[in-house]
Amino acid sequence: MAAIAESIGPSRRRLVVDGLGIVASAAGFGLVYGLSARQAGFSLVEAVAMSVLVFAGAAQFAAVGYLGQGLGWPAIVVLTAFLNARHLLYSASLAPWLSRTPRPTKAAMAHLLTDEAFALSIAHFRRIGRADLFGYWYGAIVTTFIPWNVATIGGVLLGGAIADPRSLGLDVVFPAAMAGLALGLTVGRREMVAAATGAAIAVLASLAWDPAGGIILGGLGGPLVAMAIPGTAATTPLPPSPFGDLEAVGRPADPGGDPEIGVAP
C-alpha cells in the first residue's frame, strides 16, 4: 500500500493545478453571488459578511432568495443549517486523517470546510497516504476563500455591468468541478458504485423531496450500497492508523488492534 502513495511534491503540484479549476469555479460563483446580493439590496458590507462568516455558496444564494420572498430570519437560519448539513459528512470523512492535528487548528479548519476544500484536500491526502495541512489550507484559503470573497466584492461593485452571467456559461462551472473531482476519487469498484449510486439517489430524492436533502441522502446512501459489494484491492490509502504505519505491511502492527485495520478493502 505504501508503495502506491505518491511523494508529497508531485501531489502538491497536482493540487495546485486542480486548484486552478477551483479558483475559476469559486470566482465565477462568487461573482454571480455578488451580483445577486446587490440586486436583492445587500450592501457591500452585508454581502461580504455573508461570504466571510457563512462561507457556503448554496446557503448564501438561498438566503438571497429567502429574503426576497420575505422569509423571517429564524426560518432562514434553520434552513441554512439544513442546507449545510452535508458538511457533517465532509468533516467526518476528514476526521480520521486529522486525528493528530491540534484541536485549535482543527477548529479553524472547520470554518473553511467547503465542497471545494474537501474535494481537493481528501484527494491530496489519499495520494500521499497522510494528512498535509498545507494542502488543506491551500484548498480552503487560496483556491476558495480568497477567490470567493474577492469575486463577491467584484459582483457587488460591478453591479449591472454584467447583464446575464449565465450567458458566459459560469453556472456550469460548479457541477463540472464537482464531477471532475469526484472522478479523481473513483479509483476502484467501490468508489465507482458509491459515486454512481450517490448521484442517482440524490437526483431521485431531490425530485421527490428536497434538493439539499437529496444531496445528503445521496452522500449517505451511495457508500452504503458500495459497502455491500465485494471490495477490490484499494488503490488509495486509508487514513493513517493510530497504531502505526499498518498500511506498509498490509496487516496490523499492534496485535491488540483490530485485525482489519490497515488491510485493503
Place this chain on the structure above:
Amino acid sequence: MTTDLVLLAILMGAATYPSRAIPLLAPGVERLPPRVIEYLRLVGPAVLAALAATGTMLVVDDARRATFHVGIEWLAVGACLVLVRWRHNLFVGLLAAVAITAVARAIGLA
C-alpha cells in the same frame, strides 16, 4: 451603507459551524472501526457525484422545488469528465465546459 444583515450572517455562520466542526473535534475519531472508516472513505465520491448530478440534471426554482432538466450542461459536464480523465487536468476540463455552454447559448442551441 446598511449593515442589518451582518447579524443574519453571524447567525447563519453559527448554524453552519457545528456541522463543519463536530466530527472533526469529537474525541475518539482515531478509534473508529475499520468498516466505519471505509464508509467515510466512500462518502467523498458519493457526495461530490451527488452535487455534480443535481447541478447538471436538475433546475431548482425559488421555492426550492427541483425539476428534471436535459440541456447543454450534460454535454459540458461530460466533456469536462472526458478531459479530466484524459489530461488529468481539471482546469482544462472546466474551460471546455464553460466554452461549450457559452458558445451553445450564444448561437441559440441552449
